[in-house]
Amino acid sequence: MDVKKEKELRDAEVTAEKNILRTNIEKFLNWGRVHSFWPTSFGLACCAIEMASTGGARYDLSRFGYEVFQASPRQADLMIVAGTLTRKMAPVARRIYDQMPEPKWVIAMGNCACSGGPFADSYAVVPGADSIIPIDIYIPGCPPRPESLIFGMLQLKHKIQHPSKVRLVKYGK
Amino acid sequence: MTIEGTQEYSINMGPQHPSTHGVFRMVVHLDGEVVTKVEPKIGYLHRGLEKIAESRTYAQFVPYTDRLDYLAGPHNSLGYVQAVEKLMEIELPERAEYLRVIFAELGRIASHLVMIASGSLDICGWTPWSYCFRDRERILDLFEMTAGNRMTPNYFRIGGISHDVPEEFMPALKSLLDDMPELLEEYYGIFFGNEIVQSRMKSVGILPKELAENLLITGANLRASGVQYDVRKAEPYSIYDRFEFNIPVLYGCDTYDRHLIRLFEIQESSKILRQALRDIPDGPVMAKVPKVIKPPANKIYHRVENPKGEMGWYIVSNGTTKPARVRIRTGAFVNVQMLPAIIAGWKIQDLVTIFASMDLVLGEVDK
Amino acid sequence: MVSNILRARVGELAVRVNGAVEESLGELQLTVNYTDAIEVLTGAKNFEDVPCDFLHDLCGMDLEDHLEVVYQLSSLHGPQRLRIIARVERENPVIDSATCIWKGSDFLEREAFDMFGIQFRDHPNLKRIYLWDDFEGYPMRKDYVVESYEQRAIMRVRKEGE
Numbered sequence: 116m117d118v119k120k121e122k123e124l125r126d127a128e129v130t131a132e133k134n135i136l137r138t139n140i141e142k143f144l145n146w147g148r149v150h151s152f153w154p155t156s157f158g159l160a161c162c163a164i165e166m167a168s169t170g171g172a173r174y175d176l177s178r179f180g181y182e183v184f185q186a187s188p189r190q191a192d193l194m195i196v197a198g199t200l201t202r203k204m205a206p207v208a209r210r211i212y213d214q215m216p217e218p219k220w221v222i223a224m225g226n227c228a229c230s231g232g233p234f235a236d237s238y239a240v241v242p243g244a245d246s247i248i249p250i251d252i253y254i255p256g257c258p259p260r261p262e263s264l265i266f267g268m269l270q271l272k273h274k275i276q277h278p279s280k281v282r283l284v285k286y287g288k
Numbered sequence: 289m290t291i292e293g294t295q296e297y298s299i300n301m302g303p304q305h306p307s308t309h310g311v312f313r314m315v316v317h318l319d320g321e322v323v324t325k326v327e328p329k330i331g332y333l334h335r336g337l338e339k340i341a342e343s344r345t346y347a348q349f350v351p352y353t354d355r356l357d358y359l360a361g362p363h364n365s366l367g368y369v370q371a372v373e374k375l376m377e378i379e380l381p382e383r384a385e386y387l388r389v390i391f392a393e394l395g396r397i398a399s400h401l402v403m404i405a406s407g408s409l410d411i412c413g414w415t416p417w418s419y420c421f422r423d424r425e426r427i428l429d430l431f432e433m434t435a436g437n438r439m440t441p442n443y444f445r446i447g448g449i450s451h452d453v454p455e456e457f458m459p460a461l462k463s464l465l466d467d468m469p470e471l472l473e474e475y476y477g478i479f480f481g482n483e484i485v486q487s488r489m490k491s492v493g494i495l496p497k498e499l500a501e502n503l504l505i506t507g508a509n510l511r512a513s514g515v516q517y518d519v520r521k522a523e524p525y526s527i528y529d530r531f532e533f534n535i536p537v538l539y540g541c542d543t544y545d546r547h548l549i550r551l552f553e554i555q556e557s558s559k560i561l562r563q564a565l566r567d568i569p570d571g572p573v574m575a576k577v578p579k580v581i582k583p584p585a586n587k588i589y590h591r592v593e594n595p596k597g598e599m600g601w602y603i604v605s606n607g608t609t610k611p612a613r614v615r616i617r618t619g620a621f622v623n624v625q626m627l628p629a630i631i632a633g634w635k636i637q638d639l640v641t642i643f644a645s646m647d648l649v650l651g652e653v654d655k
Numbered sequence: 656m657v658s659n660i661l662r663a664r665v666g667e668l669a670v671r672v673n674g675a676v677e678e679s680l681g682e683l684q685l686t687v688n689y690t691d692a693i694e695v696l697t698g699a700k701n702f703e704d705v706p707c708d709f710l711h712d713l714c715g716m717d718l719e720d721h722l723e724v725v726y727q728l729s730s731l732h733g734p735q736r737l738r739i740i741a742r743v744e745r746e747n748p749v750i751d752s753a754t755c756i757w758k759g760s761d762f763l764e765r766e767a768f769d770m771f772g773i774q775f776r777d778h779p780n781l782k783r784i785y786l787w788d789d790f791e792g793y794p795m796r797k798d799y800v801v802e803s804y805e806q807r808a809i810m811r812v813r814k815e816g817e
Contacts, residue, residue, distance in 0.1 A: 160650070258440070615725070
C-alpha cells in the first residue's frame with residue numbers, strides 16, 4: 116500500500132473517532148430520505164390489500180422504515196398507485212400528486228397502474244397511470260406479491276442514492 | 289332542524305380517504321356534528337367489466353371474475369363458471385365440486401377476516417387488524433401453493449378446476465381448521481369483547497327488517513337484521529345441500545351485530561370445510577369439455593351467496609363463442625343504498641363505523 | 656324447478672297483459688311491453704301462495720332493434736323465481752320506475768340509465784352513477800365505439816362541483 120493512501124485512511128480514522136463524517140448535503144439528505152419513505156395510502160383496487168398485507172406482521176415493511184402510511188398527501192413523499200386508475204379517478208389522482216411536497220416519488224403497483232393491465236381496452240380505464248403522473252418505479256403483477264413491493268421500494272432507494280445510474284442516456288450526437 | 293344562528297354545511301369525504309376502504313366518495317351534510325344526509329358517489333373504480341365480457345370468450349373471462357370482489361376471489365368465479373356450465377349442461381366430477389367448495393369457503397373466511405380487521409382499524413384498533421391479517425396469510429398460503437397467486441387464484445375452469453391440489457394442501461388446511469376455534473375465541477376477546485367497541489357499536493345504525501327487505505339488502509347485512517335467508521340453503525348450488533351447517537341470524541340490526549355475524553359465519557364456514565375435508569373423494573378434477581366453449585343460445589340467471597351479499601350472473605348466449613351479455617348483480621352495489629337510508633341523526637364518528645359494518649368492496653360496487 | 660302453482664299464476668298474469676311465457680333451464684320468463692311493466696311487477700309481488708316479492712336484479716339489455724329491461728324476481732320466503740322482460744323502444748326508451756314498489760331499485764335503475772340510456776319515469780334521482788356527468792353516449796349499447804388508447808390517456812378535466 117502506498118504511503119499516500121495510508122495517510123488518507125489514517126486521517127479518516129481520526130475524523131471518525133471524533134464522530135464526524137464528511138459528505139455533501141445532497142447525499143446526506145438522500146440518505147435520510149431513502150431510509151424513511153412516508154407513503155400516502157393511495158389504494159385503488161386489489162393491490163391496496165396487498166399493500167396493507169405488506170405492512171402486516173409477516174412482511175413487516177417497518178423493517179425498512181417505510182411503514183408510516185399517511186392518509187394525507189401533504190405529509191407524504193411517496194405515492195403508491197395501487198390499482199386500476201379509471202378516468203373518473205384520474206383528476207383526483209393528479210390532484211393528490213400535486214398536493215404532495217417536493218421531493219416526491221411515485222410507484223406504479225400492479226399491471227393496471229403500469230399499463231392498464233387486463234382492463235386496458237375498457238372505456239373507463241386510463242391505460243397506464245404514467246400518462247397522468249410521472250412514475251419512477253413500475254411493479255408488474257396482478258396483484259404483485261408483497262415481496263415485489265418491498266423490492267420495488269428498495270429499487271427506488273437505490274435509484275435515489277445513485278442518481279447517475281438512472282440518468283437519461285443521450286443517443287446520437 | 290338547525291339551531292338558530294347556525295347553518296347546515298356539507299363536507300366531502302373521499303374518494304381518497306382511509307376509512308372508505310377504497311375509492312368511495314360521499315358528500316356528507318352536517319348540522320353541527322350530526323349527519324343529516326349522505327349522498328354516496330361511486331364509480332371511481334368502474335372498469336366496465338360487463339362490456340369487457342362481450343369482447344372475450346367464455347373461458348377468457350374467468351380471470352376477470354376474481355377481480356370483482358378481490359377479497360374473496362374464488363366465490364365470484366364459482367358463480368360465473370357454474371352459470372356457463374348450466375348453459376352447457378356439463379356434469380362435474382365429484383372431487384372438483386368438493387375442491388370448489390373448499391376454495392369458496394376459504395375465500396369467505398379470508399374476506400370476513402378483512403372485514404373485522406378493517407372495522408377495528410376504523411376505530412383505531414391496530415391489534416385486531418394485525419391478528420386478522422396474520423391468520424389471513426395462512427389462507428392465502430393455501431391459495432398460493434395451489435394456484436400460484438395469493439389473492440386472485442383464478443383456479444376454476446369451465447367444467448372443473450385447473451389442476452389438483454398439491455400434497456401439502458390437506459395437512460395445512462387441517463391444521464388451520466384445528467386452530468380455528470381458538471382463533472375465533474381470540475378475535476371475540478380482543479375485538480367484540482372490548483368495551484370501547486361495544487360502546488361505539490351497540491345500537492348504532494339500526495337497519496330494521498322491513499327497510500332492509502325494501503332496500504333489497506342481501507347477505508350478512510340482511511341476516512343481521514333478523515332475516516334468515518341464505519342462497520346456499522334456499523337454493524343450493526354446487527354441493528352445498530350435502531353439508532350440515534346453520535345460517536346464523538341476529539336480531540340486533542345494529543353495527544355491532546353486523547360485525548358479529550361475520551364471526552359466526554366464519555364458524556359455519558369452517559364447519560363446512562371440516563365436512564368437505566372428511567368426505568372428499570379421489571378422482572379426476574376436470575369434466576369432458578369441448579375444446580371450444582360454445583353454449584347454445586339461451587339465457588340463465590344463476591346466483592350464489594358471496595361474502596358481501598348475493599351475486600347474480602345473468603348470461604345471455606347467442607350461440608357463438610362470445611356471450612351476448614353478461615350481467616353481474618353484485619351484493620355490495622345494492623347494499624350501498626343502506627347508508628343514506630339509515631344515516632340521518634347519527635354523529636359523524638358513527639358514520640365511519642356504520643360504513644365499516646356494511647362491508648363494501650369497491651371492486652364489487654363499481655365492477 | 657318451477658312449481659305448477661307459479662306456472663298457473665304467471666299464465667293468468669300473462670293473459671291479462673298479453674305477454675308471452677317461456678320456460679327454459681328451470682326458469683320462467685314473462686315478456687311484456689314496457690307500458691305494463693309496473694302492473695306486472697305489482698301482480699307478481701302479490702301472487703297468492705307464491706309471491707315473487709324480492710327484486711334481485713334489474714338490468715338493461717341491447718338487442719339491436721329494441722332495448723329490454725330485465726327484472727329477476729324471487730322471494731325471501733320460498734323457492735319461486737320469475738324473470739320479467741319489458742321491451743322498450745330504442746329511439747325513445749322510457750319505462751316506469753319500480754322505486755314505488757322497491758326503494759332499493761333506485762341504484763339498479765340509475766345503472767341501467769347510465770349504461771343504456773333508459774329513462775325511468777318518476778325516478779327520484781336519475782343521474783349517471785358510474786360514469787362522470789359529461790360522459791357522452793351509453794357504453795353498453797352495441798353501437799358504442801370505445802375511444803382509442805391515446806384519447807383515453809388524456810386526463811379528463813374535472814368539472815367544478817363534481
